Amino acid sequence: MLKLNKSDTLLFVIVAAMVLLAPFILNPFPQGSSLAQMFNAGYPDLMQRFVIFGILVIGFNILFGLTGYLSFGHAAFLGIGSYSAVWMFKLLSMNVIPALILSMIVAGIFSLAIGYVSLRRSGIYFSILTLAFAQMSYNLAYSVLGNPSSSYNLTNGETGLQVYSNDPQYFASSSAPDTPHLFGLAMSDSSKLDIGSWQFTFNNGYYMSGILMLVAFYISIRIFRSPFGMMLRAVKSNQQRMNYTGLNTKPYTLAAFVISGMYAGLAGGLLSSMDPLAGAERMHWTASGEIVIMAILGGVGTLIGPIVGAGFNEYFKNILSKINDGILHQWLSFLPDGLENFIVGILHYFVGKGWHLTLGLLFMMVIIFLPGGLVEGGQRLAKLFKRKKTEDGSDSNNTPAK
Amino acid sequence: MGILEVKNVGKRFGGLQALGDVNLSVAENSVHAIIGPNGAGKSTLLNCLVGKLIPDTGSVMFDGQSVLGRKPYEINQMGISRVFQTPEIFGDLSVLENMLIPCFAKRDGAFHLSAFKNMLADKEMVERAQHMLEEMNMAGKHAMNAAALSRGDKRRLEIGMCLSQEPRLLLLDEPTAGMARADTNNTIDLLKQISDERDITIAIIEHDMHVVFSLAERITVLAQGTPLVEDTPDNIKGHPKVREAYLGETQDAA
Structure with missing residues (x-):
């Protein structure tokens, strides 16, 4: 099906089902219960982040996973995509299609220029070059090109670029909503379904991003299985042999860099389409680092890894930052008071604003015990079950997907 | 006129004259071996042929075209393939x-x-x-x-x-280095078969005399960056200059 082989088709169908049914899967607890408040992730904002960051990391994985070139400045393209999209909203209309197209084009142009220079070096020097370019972009966006009183205010600096009522919007129609929309279908609109005490939310923006993520995922599978993808893996494996096999490595790495830059641009454009506000912090180097972390968490060079990594990171970031001391006391109320206060005192540093600490520890544990990322964990589990079932000839390639 | 013509090639690394004045002609569809003691400049010469190094002087022509200044992948696309000392x-x-x-x-x-x-x-x-x-x-x-x-x-x-x-020219850089005897013999057989069955020129750099004398039709002996002598295997075997270059060095090393 879809010109994919059997196991890839299965993987794609599983991911597609998960994306389409996510509002159900991510809302396992009934509305209003304390568990729901903590662990339910089926609300639009978070679900959108799952799939948008999924696109971003799928693209990053085409570069890092296949060629081994670790870009430490990928957030620059995310930011560039975001700004481009908002400019389209300001100049044309709130329709997301031109915004997404422009964000991919502009991110593609930038990645061509940055990649052309950075790819002259490999290894750590390449990473440092991309990091430097990303920080330059950040500073340009934050101050130089963002001075509201100057005539070339491209980014609106600290405030962030947003749509104002006096913006031209040459193609805006009066009937369309004044938030980002797809031919009239507002991204922020949701329909709700109540079943018993459960409430499921189906958000337009989520479904559009989700479908784009499936397209992005499908393209990435095709690239992985193509001669081009094989050449990219050959770059990672042995550049010397490539050169002496009559292959010019540079255009291969540059093409991978531009493709992954355009993925990042699309993700940036989608972030702006969900909420038409673009700020420079999206380009900060910590944002670039987070992309690397998501890719490694999931499993570098695997098909499903990026989606798992992005989902894992966003989910835990979200629930950990929601837990506060009050909730901890509630959970630990069965303990004697002194012990309870002691434990809460320690855990205090790991939740709420301290969520970085827990996520960092989780990241370290994955790196140490599962060097292949969460996908490796899934494969090990699958193997374990297979051994128990002994004679079961079913496919083992389906790793847990989010 | 051979398929590969090396003329007056010299290469200097700082104070070391790695290649002095190398002239070499490899005839089409032959097996040509380049031998020489350690440090004779064999690998430097090879690297000049495939574009990894650019010689300071002289010219390298492959099939009538200069390879100098071309990148390794371009030279490969011209028809020169290289086998490395440790398999790449x-x-x-x-x-x-x-x-x-x-x-x-x-x-x-x-x-x-x-x-x-x-x-x-x-x-x-x-x-x-x-x-x-x-x-x-x-x-x-x-x-x-x-x-x-x-x-x-x-x-x-x-x-x-x-x-x-x-490829029209296959370059081999010590293809049997570090191999067991059986593997070495297999490789010799394979190369013989390749040379017999295909229209291909083979240039081989080798330490192992057994390999050289079982394969080569012509042998160039390189010592201290200059070709000492070029001849058929039979004549090389008894050549006094070759014995001197090799045995002299071996005794020093021992």
Whole structure:
């Protein structure tokens, strides 16, 4: 099906089902219960982040996973995509299609220029070059090109670029909503379904991003299985042999860099389409680092890894930052008071604003015990079950997907 | 006029004159060996032929065209393939993929963006790669990770990868270095077979005299960056200058 082989088709169908049914899967607890408040992730904002960051990391994985070139400045393209999209909203209309197209084009142009220079070096020097370019972009966006009183205010600096009522919007129609929309279908609109005490939310923006993520995922599978993808893996494996096999490595790495830059641009454009506000912090180097972390968490060079990594990171970031001391006391109320206060005192540093600490520890544990990322964990589990079932000839390639 | 003409090539690294004034002519469809003691400049010469180094003086012509100033991949596309001292293969890829890459490079050139075709659906390429694996007696290992192959198999794979590009000149840099006797003999047989069955010129740099004398039709002896003598194997064997260069050095080393 879809010109994919059997196991890839299965993987794609599983991911597609998960994306389409996510509002159900991510809302396992009934509305209003304390568990729901903590662990339910089926609300639009978070679900959108799952799939948008999924696109971003799928693209990053085409570069890092296949060629081994670790870009430490990928957030620059995310930011560039975001700004481009908002400019389209300001100049044309709130329709997301031109915004997404422009964000991919502009991110593609930038990645061509940055990649052309950075790819002259490999290894750590390449990473440092991309990091430097990303920080330059950040500073340009934050101050130089963002001075509201100057005539070339491209980014609106600290405030962030947003749509104002006096913006031209040459193609805006009066009937369309004044938030980002797809031919009239507002991204922020949701329909709700109540079943018993459960409430499921189906958000337009989520479904559009989700479908784009499936397209992005499908393209990435095709690239992985193509001669081009094989050449990219050959770059990672042995550049010397490539050169002496009559292959010019540079255009291969540059093409991978531009493709992954355009993925990042699309993700940036989608972030702006969900909420038409673009700020420079999206380009900060910590944002670039987070992309690397998501890719490694999931499993570098695997098909499903990026989606798992992005989902894992966003989910835990979200629930950990929601837990506060009050909730901890509630959970630990069965303990004697002194012990309870002691434990809460320690855990205090790991939740709420301290969520970085827990996520960092989780990241370290994955790196140490599962060097292949969460996908490796899934494969090990699958193997374990297979051994128990002994004679079961079913496919083992389906790793847990989010 | 040979297929490879090296004229007055010199190369200096700082104070060291690695190559003095090398003249070398390799006849088409012959097996030409370059031997010499350690430090004679064999590898430097080879690197000048494949574009890794650019000589300070002289010219290197392949089939009437200069190779100087061209990048290694361009020289390869001209028809020169190189086998390395330690096998250079794609360790992370499967044996079949290793063989597919040179097939694609031969057909599609130095860069070809085919990101949406399924590589295994390209019957022409897959058949060619599989055919070459059969010729190398490696068909049963096509799904293996290349890094997991034995040393001898890695060497066979590398030679097969070079052959699948149908090069006109095959350069081998000590192809049997560090090999067991049985593997060495297998490699000799393989190279003999290649030279007999194909229109191919083979230039080989080798330490092992057994290999050189079983394969070569012409031998150039290199010492201290200059060719000492060039002749047939029989004449080289008893040549006093060669004995001096080799035995003198061996005794010093011992």
